[in-house]
Amino acid sequence: MATSKKKSTATSTRLEVLKTFKLYIGGAFPRTESGRYISEETHKGEFVANICRASRKDFRNAVVAARKAQGSWAGRTPFNRSQIFYRMAEMLESRRDSFERALQERAGYTEKKAVAELDATIDRLIWYGGWADKYIQVFGNVNPVASAHFNFTMPEATGVVTALAPQKAPLLGLITALAPVIVSGNTVVLIVDHDHRSLAIDFAEVLHCSDLPGGVVNILTGYREEVLSYIGGHMDVDAVAAFDATPAEKKELGVEAAENVKRVHFFETPKKDDWTSDEAQSPYWILPFVEFKTAWHPMAF
Amino acid sequence: MGKKSTKSVRDLLFGDLWEYAPAPQSSGFVDLKDHYGHFINGEFVTTEETFETINPATEEVLATVSIADDATVDRAVKAARKAYDNVWSKMPGKERAKYLYRIARMIQEKSRNLAVVETMDGGKPIRESRDVDVPLAAAHFFYYAGWADKLEYAFPGATVKSLGVAGQVIPWNFPLLMAAWKIAPALAAGNTVVIKPAETTPLTAMLLAEIFQEAGLPPGVVNIVNGFGETGAAIVNHDDVNKVAFTGSTQVGKIIQRAVAGTDKKLTLELGGKGANIIFDDASIDQAVEGIVNGIFFNQGHVCCAGSRLLVQENIAEEVLTKLKHRISTLIIGDPLDKNTDVGAINSRDQLDNIKRLVDIGEAEGAEKFQPRCTLPDKGFFFAPTVFTDVTPSHTIAQDEIFGPVLSVLTFRTPDEAIEKANNTPYGLACGIWSDKGSKLFRVASQLKCGIVWGNTYNRFDPTSPFGGYRESGFGREGGVQGLLAYLEVR
Structure with a gap:
């Protein structure tokens, strides 16, 4: 993780090793195929890195990776997905110091606020992980039909989801967007567009060592407006989870999404942009990205 | 598994060998009007332009029916809004429930009449309209009636709220049943309705409107407008509609999805x-x-x-x-x-x-x-x-x-x-x-x-059993507790 230049130069003449931030697609860290970059700076205007500016082709590649991973991710037992969520929390907990530092140095967080964001992110991962084998029980049911049939309904993952991450809370926003989507067995292409994109790629490294199969979460850094028009119209994307969408973005996504009857869900921004609030998590946030399947069978000798 | 001989299958071609004596369902008791209009604010109103609805089995005209233009749809939406604001959203759930139970009972009372008209207007065998469509329509009202005063138990940990005016467009394959699928959960959840039946099968919805009148359903709670695609579009595009529910072709479903894009209208689609x-x-x-x-x-x-x-x-x-x-x-x-x-x-x-x-x-x-x-x-x-x-x-x-x-x-x-x-x-x-x-x-x-x-079965339906599709068959469910999700704000 990129750390402060000050710390090393102040104590020695050793030159710090900077990290190259790439995309996260299919469990690998490729550069953008476009060769383009976005210069990221700290809140004080200091250079952080040349971040990948993802292209339409990168988005398509990410969807291919997400599709490839979806069947087996959904096919894992909910218990297994639950444990992988817990593992992600473990990995983040053990690296929390560097994330807290990064939030302060790059995004200008106070220490207190950085600690609060890490607390909330780790706790939210565990909270959603627990839902993996429970949301089906809460939202599924046996239906007492008026005939000699056994009939039940259960939710299952919709498929490949594209998520537009919140534009505040550079770490917590990622989990807030992806946890309710992948907990049920969807895979996700997460589009990150704000001033501190590098944190998303730091976070990808946590995902990468958390037993999370490659392709379940794919992270693209870039500009929303650039990829937006390809999201709605992509025929192999089943749903869109959008945070902080403007009215124009809502309209464009909604119109394009009709091409293959995508499910599009716009999340409300919590009051005062407080993403640590319990308002920013709910089992009902899982529901826009599941399909209810109802099965019938006769009961007879 | 061993291959069975197909030679043992005996040829019993009843259709050729035996003539079935006709077993006609009488339709003499059916008392259709020459003309049907719309049902707005609890009253039957007609508008100038009309079309004919025919019996597809005989090609005979059954009635003429008014076409609702934008102004008529606007009138219906205004009636629905007024009924929502002043009556239906304020009424205790247990009272809403009793209206729905009453409607269910009246459908049962008039079931044979409804079945015969359904068959005459739509062409489906009387056995199906009598044994499937009409009983299920009544059962749907009966089932959702019970939810009207129990909504707080439907979605644990959440608070629920009705949406407002629901605009609904339904197809011709199960005219009365689709009306029931749309209207019953909408009303149970506390919404009011503007609904357009299909242009080839408008009649049973108008008979249902008579039932609403007889049941004393407050004016404007359900408004029925007749017409073609333009009438449906006027409902979908009306600014004061909070929810759109459509059953029909995937092609039209996509047009509707585009039309509501960028609005706050909640949408459910049941497509092909x-x-x-x-x-x-x-x-x-x-x-x-x-x-x-x-x-x-x-x-x-x-x-x-x-x-x-x-x-x-x-x-x-x-x-x-x-x-x-x-x-x-x-x-x-x-x-x-x-x-x-x-x-x-x-x-x-x-x-x-x-x-x-x-x-x-x-x-x-x-x-x-x-x-x-x-x-x-x-x-x-x-x-x-x-x-x-x-x-x-x-x-x-x-x-x-x-x-x-x-x-x-x-x-x-x-x-x-x-x-x-x-x-x-x-x-x-x-x-x-x-x-x-x-x-x-x-x-x-x-x-x-x-x-x-x-x-090991097919084409079974029940009001307690959610119905709806994946992918381009649409989204949202009708029937069951999940059917309420389409008509409630859950948070």
Whole structure:
């Protein structure tokens, strides 16, 4: 993780090793195929890195990776997905110091606020992980039909989801967007567009060592407006989870999404942009990205 | 499983050997008006422009019906808004419930009348409207009535709130039943309604409006406007509609999805399908054959969840097809008002033309067509039950929704191949699986991308059972507790 230049130069003449931030697609860290970059700076205007500016082709590649991973991710037992969520929390907990530092140095967080964001992110991962084998029980049911049939309904993952991450809370926003989507067995292409994109790629490294199969979460850094028009119209994307969408973005996504009857869900921004609030998590946030399947069978000798 | 000899199947071609005596359902007691308008703010109103609704089995005009223009739709929405603000949203749930129970009871009381009119206006066999459509419509009101005062128990940990005015557009294949599917949950959840019945089948909705009047439902709680696509568009695009619910073709569904994009209108879509009915070699073959027939010829195949693709395991294909063709030869096609009729009239000339066009394409693309020997009535819109064999997944008739009594047969060797073929469609509404092996049935069911899986049965419906699709078959569910989600804000 990129750390402060000050710390090393102040104590020695050793030159710090900077990290190259790439995309996260299919469990690998490729550069953008476009060769383009976005210069990221700290809140004080200091250079952080040349971040990948993802292209339409990168988005398509990410969807291919997400599709490839979806069947087996959904096919894992909910218990297994639950444990992988817990593992992600473990990995983040053990690296929390560097994330807290990064939030302060790059995004200008106070220490207190950085600690609060890490607390909330780790706790939210565990909270959603627990839902993996429970949301089906809460939202599924046996239906007492008026005939000699056994009939039940259960939710299952919709498929490949594209998520537009919140534009505040550079770490917590990622989990807030992806946890309710992948907990049920969807895979996700997460589009990150704000001033501190590098944190998303730091976070990808946590995902990468958390037993999370490659392709379940794919992270693209870039500009929303650039990829937006390809999201709605992509025929192999089943749903869109959008945070902080403007009215124009809502309209464009909604119109394009009709091409293959995508499910599009716009999340409300919590009051005062407080993403640590319990308002920013709910089992009902899982529901826009599941399909209810109802099965019938006769009961007879 | 050993291959059974197909020679033992006896030829019992009832249709040819025995004439069934007619068993007509009388319709003399039906008292239709010459003209129907709209039902707005608790009153029947007419507007200038009209169209004719005909009996598709005889091509006789049943009544003329007014067409609602933008101003009429606006009037209906205003009535719905007023009723929502002043009456319905303020009424205790237990009182709303009693109105719905009352409506359910009145549908039961008038059931024979409703069934006969449904059959006359839409062409479906009286046996189906009498035994399926009308009882289910009543049951739907009865089921959702009970939810009206229990909404806080439906979604644990959440608070729920009604949405406001629901704009609804419904199809012609189950006119009264679709009206019930739309209106009952909307009202139970505390919303008011503006609904447009299909232009070929407006009559039972107007009879339902009479029931609303008799039940004393407060004016404006349900408003019914008649007309064509423009009328539907006026509802969907009206600024003061909070929720849009549509059942119909995927093509129109996409237009509606685009139309509501960027608005705060909540949307649910119940669209087309191309259901696979999968027959494994360990299935009870005779039961499966009945299921295939029910899957595709029920309601002339005018069913979005119809089992229009038969996937039969290769080693039993010959036996299944032989039995299926024999069974189809016994189907009685003709007068929908005859209680013996199995396959009634095609709903409209347009739909008949569309079925013929797709069947021609099927033949042109090289599939083998089978139709039983049967005489179709001279008048009216009829189409013989049709089975296509030698169909490949890329054929138009294996991909496009025909919405008629036309079955496309494909074969498979392994469960994986069956799953892959079943899912090889942009739709995802319903599938059937026929097997005596429970573990196989559940495994296949879990892999199918569709909202309803019928195991060893097909085309079963119940108000407690959610109905709706995956992918391009739409989103949202109708029926069951999930059906309430479409009409509530849950947070």
